[in-house]
Amino acid sequence: MPTGRRDFIRTAASGAALLGLPAFPALPAVPRQDPRIPLDPGFAPLVRLLEETSRDTLIEEVAARIRNGLGYKELLGALMLAAVRNVQPRPSVGFKFHAVLVVNSVHLASLSSPERDRWLPLLWAVDHFKGSQADEKQKGGWTMKPVDESAVPPPHKARKAFIEALDAWDETAADAAAAGLARGAGAHETFELLARYGARDFRSIGHKAIFTANGWRTLECMGWAHAEPVLRSLARAFTAHEGQNPANGDAPADR
Template sequence: MTGRRSFLKTATGAGALVTLGQMGGLPGVTAAEARLPAHLVRFHPDIEPLVRLLEETPREKVLEEVAIRVRQGLSYREVLAALLLAGVRNVQPRPVGFKFHAVLVVNSAHLASLASPDSERWLPIFWAIDQFKSSQAANVREGNWLMGRVDEAAVPKGHQAREAFIKAMDNWDESAADAAVVGLTRTAGANELFEIFARYGARDFRDIGHKAIYVANSFRTLEVIGWQHAEAVLRSLAYALLDRSGAKENPAKADLAADRPFRQNVEAVKAIREGWLAGKMEAGATKEMLQGLRTASAQESSELTMKLLNDGIAPQSLFDAYFEGAGELMMRAPGIVSLHAVTFTNAIHYAWNRVQDDETRRLLLLQNAAFLPLFRGDRPDEGTRIDALEPVTPEATGDEAVAEIFAEISEDRLLAARKMLGYLEKGGSAQAISDAARRLVFLKGTNSHDYKFSSAVLEDHEQLSPPWRDGLLAAGAFYFRGSGERDNELVGRIRGALEK
């Protein structure tokens, strides 16, 4: 779809947004100014002016305009809500990546902001505003897709919405899914919706894991800004999950490689033993799973996961292997595909912890196992192994050792990783490493992947069992920003805008 048309035809009245009060001093908007083209999705009048401000202010002025309103009292939560909604309305979620990272990165920027000192808390969010303006411009160049109104006449009644949505998603029916998700969002709770979306996010390997990432990040952001924003966000999400990546065949009626692991694993989960959650932690099982990820096919990796679960191994031991395996891919071939092995596993782990349905939890484990070999591709089992990384003790100690490590990242990432491991094994502070990594993303990050990767690794480091944590954090050195890199020009601009 091109031009100012969208996959959707109407706006919803429900999905009202957080009341912004006086919008932190936002100037009044006349009725004529606030009027949107009739075919576009629209938001509640309290949030619409702020969304319009982000949409319509030129990139070279938007940070300063938002900063004025922040100084007048506009809240963090209000800005975060408007940022997500502006992205949802103005950036096509297909492919689920590239320019759409303006939406995908919002949760990562928020996580970075939460972990920041007060003096730097706005930096990730203002960076994300600038990223939105860049993606908005790209969207215009590529056809100016915009989210429109839903066809209200097609929205199913509340008691029919769940079945209608599942049927539409199973059949890859875009228009039916759009109408059904509106009915479902208006009647179902957040947990019920997440249970459904989590399965579809892990259904196929198109868009190298971005579908699962979008599921996790959209729900996590909605938890912060309020469920009343959900309708437009979940319409965008449903449309993204139905992306076929150019395939002419309907995946529901074809045997396509991207869909095969899910179809196999939907049946395979039935063979996992009862009581599988009450397994035992075992380092040997983690090593066995990690070795399997290096050489096994997608199906073999799923089968090994099933075997270990049926042998009484705890899911945590398997996730330890998944995290380590994803980190090892980054060490061996730093780049976009390997990076998404990390962020995909982060998203699946979040979903696995949140869903309650037993079958879905089994399925997510098997899908994570199956997809990691797909991220690996045909690369041979060669190069540095994450569990064989040799530690090197930094020459400095304390804060100076951390500085030495991040200076080394700019020169020799493998040596930096070894020094990080040596620092941690000598009792160094993982928190100091995390703080430095985040600060350097603020100062030197230039793209959404800087935020997505660092947020995932620093969060996942806390989720691993102690024997495996340090290795994953050390693997982060293969993508973290180094202190010797050039500063991001936005930082000075943001600080100047906020301090005026």
């Protein structure tokens, strides 16, 4: 049976003590940083840990790493990357995809929690991700594949390619253009484009805009160096539709 947020928090307070989690020191407000500062070079193994460890044992594995000095920012970033790499915004930008959408929300919950409980929202989100990952596997096993490098536009052409691909609702071209944008464009220039396309239609009852806002806010915390998979996931969300290509129609969701 899925674990709800309230049930998890009610039971996890005692569980945190059993797991030996350290009290989370008071968290300062997350400052604005150079968005290109990378996380620790050992970041990739943590992403793989979240992706490959079974749901039954993952919380204990993460708790052990917290006891050994794993940082909050590293776990937050690893969770976001694991989620966008293993859960797709299809058939809609919702349902199982809430594993991605909630990451910034649990970050805010952590910042607002009592000192002793500040790991708990993030641990809940880790567990929730594993549920969505299992759902994705059951429905076909989608994972984010490496981008087609031959199609990635050079930095000076990435913005134009991204706009053209999204205006045409061309998922394949948008995927490659998103990678080019992440590699060559500035963070704020990119957000201007994301905001435009995140709000252009009302499919998935506004969840494209939610993903845009929460994805951006999470990247501000985890660092722009890891933006590429997030932008590729956003491009996939922006091109989600059913039936006729919206570029050739006038559907109510586009008005």
